Amino acid sequence: AQSVAQPEDQVNVAEGNPLTVKCTYSVSGNPYLFWYVQYPNRGLQFLLKYITGDNLVKGSYGFEAEFNKSQTSFHLKKPSALVSDSALYFCAVRDIRTGANNLFFGTGTRLTVIP
Amino acid sequence: ETGVTQTPRHLVMGMTNKKSLKCEQHLGHNAMYWYKQSAKKPLELMFVYSLEERVENNSVPSRFSPECPNSSHLFLHLHTLQPEDSALYLCASSQSRLNEQYFGPGTRLTVT
Numbered sequence: 001a002q003s004v005a006q007p008e009d010q011v012n013v014a015e016g017n018p019l020t021v022k023c024t025y026s027v028s029g030n031p032y033l034f035w036y037v038q039y040p041n042r043g044l045q046f047l048l049k050y051i052t053g054d055n056l057v058k059g060s061y062g063f064e065a066e067f068n069k070s071q072t073s074f075h076l077k078k079p080s081a082l083v084s085d086s087a088l089y090f091c092a093v094r095d096i097r098t099g100a101n102n103l104f105f106g107t108g109t110r111l112t113v114i115p
Numbered sequence: 116e117t118g119v120t121q122t123p124r125h126l127v128m129g130m131t132n133k134k135s136l137k138c139e140q141h142l143g144h145n146a147m148y149w150y151k152q153s154a155k156k157p158l159e160l161m162f163v164y165s166l167e168e169r170v171e172n173n174s175v176p177s178r179f180s181p182e183c184p185n186s187s188h189l190f191l192h193l194h195t196l197q198p199e200d201s202a203l204y205l206c207a208s209s210q211s212r213l214n215e216q217y218f219g220p221g222t223r224l225t226v227t
Contacts, residue, residue, distance in 0.1 A: 004157075034215060043205050043218030044158075045117065090158070094213075102171065103216065105158040 002027045002095045006106035013081045014114050021076040021109045023091030032094040033074040034103065035065055039087045047089075050074060061085070081113045118142040119219035121206050127225045128196065136191040136222045138206030146212050147189040149181060152203040152221070164189060165212055196226045 003026045013019045025031055032051050036044040048059025055067040065076045076089060088110050092103040118141045128134050140147065149161040163171035164183040178200075180192040189206055203223050207216040 009155075032213075036218075041220065043117065043119070043121075043207075043220045044216075046215045046217060049215055102160055102163070102212075107155060107157050 002031075002093055002104045004091050004093050004104055004106040006089075006091055006109045008109050009107075010110050010112070012112045012114060015083055016080050019078050019081040019085070019111065019113070021089045021091075021111060023074045023076065023106060024072050025074060025091070025093040026072065027093060027095040029095050031074075033065070033067060034092040034094075035059065035063070035074075035076050036090045036092065036105075037087045038090065038108070044090060047076070081111075083113045083115050086111055086113045117217045117219070119206060119208055119217050121204075121219035121222050123222060124220065125223045125225075127227060128193070129227055130196060130198075132196075133192070133194040135193065136204055136206075136224075138189040138191075138219055140187055140189075140206075140208040140217070140219075142208060142210075142217060144208035144210050144217070145186055146209045147183060147186075148207040148209075148216060149189065149191050150205040150207065152205055158205070162191075163212070170212075193224075196224075198226050200224065201226045 005024045034049045035047040038044045048057050050057045050067045058064045063078050088108045090108050091106045120139050122137045146165045151159040161175045162181040167183050182190040203221045205221045206219040209216045
């Protein structure tokens with residue numbers, strides 16, 4: 001069965017510092033991995049995805065994520081955090097091998113960037 | 116904006132009411148989804164439509180009834196809801212079921 005874990009409910013980082021939001025996944029086959037961001041009173045916005053190829057994926061707003069197969073992780077990173085990055089971040093996975101096309105989401109990590 | 120709109124944005128209804136949520140996508144996508152978002156829980160996939168045909172129904176109570184009249188519109192009809200159904204209901208669309216999904220802003224539903 002597919003699952004996603006976001007081990008931190010809350011991450012605080014000072015503006016200008018690098019940020020990391022953690023995600024680990026469990027699938028029986030090869031994963032498609034996604035990151036979404038949700039601002040207050042808004043729906044989820046797609047940030048980036050990993051399907052195949054380079055393990056480092058670059059996405060919107062300067063975010064990137066690194067796929068690590070041995071650690072089954074897909075952590076979201078940004079070199080220098082902005083106050084406007086404060087939001088709720090969701091990791092999601094789809095298991096290619098099972099043929100299931102549904103996304104399984106984590107419980108979300110609230111990122112707060114402190115001025 | 117993502118190209119997916121939802122109305123109403125807020126809805127308060129009693130347990131005996133009947134109401135409908137509406138979603139419209141302007142992206143030319145072929146798949147549409149309803150999700151339920153509750154605090155501290157993963158997004159729950161409720162229904163999936165692909166090319167206007169329902170392809171997924173994740174054991175959702177019958178008091179929720181979806182309708183997809185065409186590839187651009189999706190409705191969620193609500194009747195005799197329970198207080199635990201209070202949540203943010205999100206609509207999403209994608210080019211195909213393999214592609215990333217684009218979400219609407221959601222409808223905040225409160226059942227009293």
